[in-house]
Amino acid sequence: xxxxxxxxxxxxxxxxxxxxxxxxxxxxxxxxxxxxxxxxxxxxxxxxxxxxxxxxxxxxxxxxxxxxxxxxxxxxxxxxxxxxxxxxxxxxxxxxxxxxxxxxxxxxxxxxxxxxxxxxxxxxxxxxxxxxxxxxxxxxxxxxxxxxxxxxxxxxxxxxxxxxxxxxxxxxxxxxxxxxxxxxxxxxxxxxxxxxxxxxxxxxxxxxxxxxxxxxxxxxxxxxxxxxxxxxxxxxxxxxxxxxxxxxxxxxxxxxxxxxxxxxxxxxxxxxxxxxxxxxxxxxxxxxxxxxxxxxxxxxxxxxxxxxxxxxxxxxxxxxxxxxxxxxxxxxxxxxxxxxxxxxxxxxxxxxxxxxxxxxxxxxxxxxxxxxxxxxxxxxxxxxxxxxxxxxxxx
Amino acid sequence: xxxxxxxxxxxxxxxxxxxxxxxxxxxxxxxxxxxxxxxxxxxxxxxxxxxxxxxxxxxxxxxxxxxxxxxxxxxxxxxxxxxxxxxxxxxxxxxxxxxxxxxxxxxxxx
Numbered sequence: 146x147x148x149x150x151x152x153x154x155x156x157x158x159x160x161x162x163x164x165x166x167x168x169x170x171x172x173x174x175x176x177x178x179x180x181x182x183x184x185x186x187x188x189x190x191x192x193x194x195x196x197x198x199x200x201x202x203x204x205x206x207x208x209x210x211x212x213x214x215x216x217x218x219x220x221x222x223x224x225x226x227x228x229x230x231x232x233x234x235x236x237x238x239x240x241x242x243x244x245x246x247x248x249x250x251x252x253x254x255x256x257x258x259x260x261x262x263x264x265x266x267x268x269x270x271x272x273x274x275x276x277x278x279x280x281x282x283x284x285x286x287x288x289x290x291x292x293x294x295x296x297x298x299x300x301x302x303x304x305x306x307x308x309x310x311x312x313x314x315x316x317x318x319x320x321x322x323x324x325x326x327x328x329x330x331x332x333x334x335x336x337x338x339x340x341x342x343x344x345x346x347x348x349x350x351x352x353x354x355x356x357x358x359x360x361x362x363x364x365x366x367x368x369x370x371x372x373x374x375x376x377x378x379x380x381x382x383x384x385x386x387x388x389x390x391x392x393x394x395x396x397x398x399x400x401x402x403x404x405x406x407x408x409x410x411x412x413x414x415x416x417x418x419x420x421x422x423x424x425x426x427x428x429x430x431x432x433x434x435x436x437x438x439x440x441x442x443x444x445x446x447x448x449x450x451x452x453x454x455x456x457x458x459x460x461x462x463x464x465x466x467x468x469x470x471x472x473x474x475x476x477x478x479x480x481x482x483x484x485x486x487x488x489x490x491x492x493x494x495x496x497x498x499x500x501x502x503x504x505x506x507x508x509x510x511x512x513x514x515x516x517x518x519x520x521x522x523x524x525x526x527x528x529x530x531x532x533x534x535x536x537x538x539x540x
Numbered sequence: 541x542x543x544x545x546x547x548x549x550x551x552x553x554x555x556x557x558x559x560x561x562x563x564x565x566x567x568x569x570x571x572x573x574x575x576x577x578x579x580x581x582x583x584x585x586x587x588x589x590x591x592x593x594x595x596x597x598x599x600x601x602x603x604x605x606x607x608x609x610x611x612x613x614x615x616x617x618x619x620x621x622x623x624x625x626x627x628x629x630x631x632x633x634x635x636x637x638x639x640x641x642x643x644x645x646x647x648x649x650x
Binding site for chain 1: 563564569570571572573574575576577578579597598599600602603606607608609610614618625626627628
């Protein structure tokens with residue numbers, strides 16, 4: 146896999162000091178948290194969190210669409226040496242480890258397994274981190290590190306079974322083409338328990354919304370673990386390895402862990418006694434229209450519109466309040482794209498007094514999971530799903 | 541920019557793929573992207589150059605601006621994490637300089 150121009154090459158070529166003086170391609174002088182839009186290859190203008198590695202957030206207005214357009218889907222890489230070129234004539238997916246017959250797949254080989262298509266929410270573990278109080282370090286995402294995407298791929302279990310899983314296999318690990326900028330930084334490698342990896346719905350995806358994956362979203366293939374946070378959805382996949390003992394790499398053992406408490410949360414500012422790897426997504430809803438801070442017209446009917454999803458269970462109900470939570474009504478649910486997708490909902494409303502309004506939405510899934518009214522907190526800024534307040538003005 | 545642009549032009553000239561969008565070359569069987577330039581701009585102040593030189597090997601400097609205002613203790617913890625967890629080659633003296641700069645210009649006191 147050619148990497149034309151790595152971070153190291155760049156720094157070597159120009160020298161850090163020269164580069165600092167010479168490279169002024171982006172607007173400067175902005176404060177943290179301000180919306181700064183940038184355009185990366187194959188992407189539309191997205192909110193820039195960081196450029197190396199790229200972290201780009203989707204503006205919420207794209208969530209008025211049932212599926213999130215590829216060019217608007219968020220981007221999140223961990224290591225700055227990200228793949229910027231892949232040639233399918235040389236790319237191979239290797240399957241090995243605790244199996245009887247290790248093998249390699251070309252891109253065409255991969256597509257010969259039975260094809261699976263479904264729509265699933267992809268969401269960063271840290272989506273909503275910027276709302277934590279007290280604030281926590283890390284990518285300061287608003288609500289835009291998520292999207293609803295139709296994925297096409299082949300079952301991971303079909304790929305694994307072809308290699309012949311040997312008795313005693315306990316985990317499967319996934320490594321992509323990204324690498325650390327220096328050797329002391331741990332490579333981004335993730336693992337799944339064996340029984341999870343063999344679930345019917347986990348796929349190696351080669352298309353998003355019917356077209357090849359975008360480079361920044363994992364071309365040529367990525368793992369899709371529907372219902373679980375995107376940290377497991379390893380991009381630009383190059384290797385799948387079956388293990389006969391638990392994987393103890395940094396990104397499982399130290400990073401992406403939540404407090405081992407029923408809510409995954411803690412009293413603000415405290416440290417957890419015990420942690421476990423993050424896994425299934427919490428239930429969420431979000432008001433998309435009217436946008437926070439917008440102005441609506443007195444006595445003119447409008448529709449409050451939003452989305453709702455959970456970690457693999459369909460949304461049963463979304464309730465909406467237009468008076469800060471005193472009274473609630475049921476929203477009308479839109480087209481059901483399956484239990485892993487988000488569902489759009491609408492709530493007709495006519496504001497009959499001028500002034501400020503606080504709109505809220507709260508979703509519940511088919512197994513009764515819902516959203517808290519209070520802040521939730523953990524040290525890494527994960528699992529955010531508080532019932533959020535959308536303030537608007539009626540004139 | 542003077543030194544980088546020829547490199548990028550050279551890459552573009554050598555590329556066997558037609559360019560089909562900004563920063564992108566692709567055919568059915570291969571894809572190449574060129575990332576846009578990084579933002580190197582931080583608030584001027586004592587320690588700035590040490591921050592730039594130490595941090596940029598692993599990540600762009602906008603990572604710093606991305607963080608919420610942090611206390612001196614929180615920034616020190618971040619610098620310590622970079623050294624202990626990610627192996628950043630930063631001396632104890634430099635770690636102090638960097639933490640001081642970050643707390644002063646990207647801290648809660650402002």
